[in-house]
Amino acid sequence: MMKLTPKENTVFEQIKHTDEAGNEFWSAREISKVLEYAEYRNFKPVIKKAKEACKNSGQPTENHFVDFHEMVKIGSGAERSFDDGVKLSRYACYLIVQNADPSKEVVALGQTYFAVQTRLQEIHQMDAYNRLNTESEKRLFLRNEMTKHNMQLAAAAKNAGVVAPVDYAIFQNHGYMGLYGGLDAKDIHQKKRLKKSQQILDHMGSTELAANLFRATQTEEKLKREDVKGKQKANQTHLEVGKKVRKTIQDLGGTMPENLPVADSIKKLEKGSSKIQRKGSE
Structure with a gap:
C-alpha cells in the first residue's frame, strides 16, 4: 500500500x-x-x-x-x-x-494528491479489479485499460493539433521523458534491454502499467480541460504530467519506473487467458 x-x-x-x-x-x-x-x-x-x-x-x-x-x-x-x-x-x-489558483504551491500539491488518490480509488472500486488475485491478472487488466486510454489520449492529442504519426510519436516520447526522468522510448528500450520490435507496455509489471495509465488519463484530461492547442503545448503538457507522476512516485517512496523489473511479454499471458476462456466455454 x-x-x-x-x-x-x-x-x-x-x-x-x-x-x-x-x-x-x-x-x-x-x-x-x-x-x-x-x-x-x-x-x-x-x-x-x-x-x-x-x-x-x-x-x-x-x-x-x-x-x-x-x-x-x-x-x-x-x-x-x-x-x-x-x-x-x-x-x-x-x-x-x-479549478483553483494554479500559482499557489499548495494548489499544485493538492492537484497531485487528489488526482493520485482519486485514480487509485477508482481502480480499487472497480469490481473487475477487486476480483483479481494474481500479478498476471492485474497486468492483463491494466494493459487493456492502457490500450483503451491510449486511444482516448490520441484523440485528445489530435484535437490539440498532434495529427501526423511522427508528431504523435514525439508527443508520446514527451510523456515517457517526464515519467522516466528524461528517457525517451529508445532509451527505455536500451535501459530494459528490449528489442526494437518489443513494445514497452507489453513488458511492464502492474506497478509500472498503473503509473503509465495514470500519466495517460491525466494528460488526456488536462488537454481537454485546458483546451490545449498546438503541438508544442501538447508535448509540454504531456511532459509536465509525466514529471508530476514521477514526483508523486518519489514522494511516496516508490521505485522509479525505469528501475522496475522487466516482465515477460504480455502476449503470452493473453494467449494463456484465451485458452482458458475457450476451455471454459466448451
Whole structure:
C-alpha cells in the first residue's frame, strides 16, 4: 500500500471528516483555508466551476457537492452557524483543486494528491479489479485499460493539433521523458534491454502499467480541460504530467519506473487467458 508523505497527511488527510454512515468528506470552507483563500466568498466561484466540471463529466453533482448547515469555531471556543457549507467528496476536491489558483504551491500539491488518490480509488472500486488475485491478472487488466486510454489520449492529442504519426510519436516520447526522468522510448528500450520490435507496455509489471495509465488519463484530461492547442503545448503538457507522476512516485517512496523489473511479454499471458476462456466455454 502506498504511503503518503507527512506533509500530504497534514494538509489534506487531517481535515478529512467521516459522517455517521462512514462516508468520507471534506468541508469546502476548510479546504478554502488550506488553499490559501483569505475570504470564503472568493472561493465560491471555484466551487461553481468544479460543479460545472462534475456535470460535464457525467457525474451527478448532488453525489459530490452536498449543501449543509455548518458550525464553525470563531475563537474562544465559540461557534457560529453558516448556511452555505458544502460537503465535498474526494472527487469534488479533485475538481476543486483543478479549478483553483494554479500559482499557489499548495494548489499544485493538492492537484497531485487528489488526482493520485482519486485514480487509485477508482481502480480499487472497480469490481473487475477487486476480483483479481494474481500479478498476471492485474497486468492483463491494466494493459487493456492502457490500450483503451491510449486511444482516448490520441484523440485528445489530435484535437490539440498532434495529427501526423511522427508528431504523435514525439508527443508520446514527451510523456515517457517526464515519467522516466528524461528517457525517451529508445532509451527505455536500451535501459530494459528490449528489442526494437518489443513494445514497452507489453513488458511492464502492474506497478509500472498503473503509473503509465495514470500519466495517460491525466494528460488526456488536462488537454481537454485546458483546451490545449498546438503541438508544442501538447508535448509540454504531456511532459509536465509525466514529471508530476514521477514526483508523486518519489514522494511516496516508490521505485522509479525505469528501475522496475522487466516482465515477460504480455502476449503470452493473453494467449494463456484465451485458452482458458475457450476451455471454459466448451
